[in-house]
Amino acid sequence: MASKLIQVQSKACEASKFVAKHGTSYYRQLLEKKKNYIQEPASVDKCQELSKQLLYTRLASIPGRCETLRKEVDYAKNLWKNRTDLKVEDAGVAALFGLECFAWYCAGEIIGRGFTFTGYYP
Structure with a gap:
């Protein structure tokens, strides 16, 4: 686990150096390319x-x-x-959509509480 942490730190350091070296030129190129959107x-x-x-x-x-x-x-x-004619694929898509809605609801609740997980702990 510690070796993975060191690898991640070294990758983050490399990325930081790359951004520090090339970030300004990329920023200028982007602004030049999108100049027509600048007021x-x-x-x-x-x-x-x-x-x-x-x-x-x-x-x-x-x-x-x-x-x-x-x-x-x-x-x-x-x-x-026409649910009697419903295929398994359609039911699976509906179930995944419901699960996604529930996940977004849970994420919104967590964000609304300030990124804290609360519960009853006796």
């Missing part, structure tokens, strides 16, 4: 305008998302009506 001059007013555009664009997409949700619910209702 010049950067001002508080322009940032507020862009944030409002994002908000209202997201709000405008809600009806389309609701329609997609309705289609998904109708599909699930249809599957439930």
Whole structure:
């Protein structure tokens, strides 16, 4: 176990050195490549305008998302009506989806408690 820790530490050290050596050039290349997305001059007013555009664009997409949700619910209702024709693969996908939802719920609970695991210990 200690040897694994030393290996991980050495890999982390190598990665840190690589980033320190090449990080600045990568950063500059990335900014140059994505220059058309950079707003010049950067001002508080322009940032507020862009944030409002994002908000209202997201709000405008809600009806389309609701329609997609309705289609998904109708599909699930249809599957439930014809559950006798349900294949094992479909049931497995549904079970994995339910398990994923439960895992995200548990992760959210843990994050909400400040990354602490609580329980009753007599």
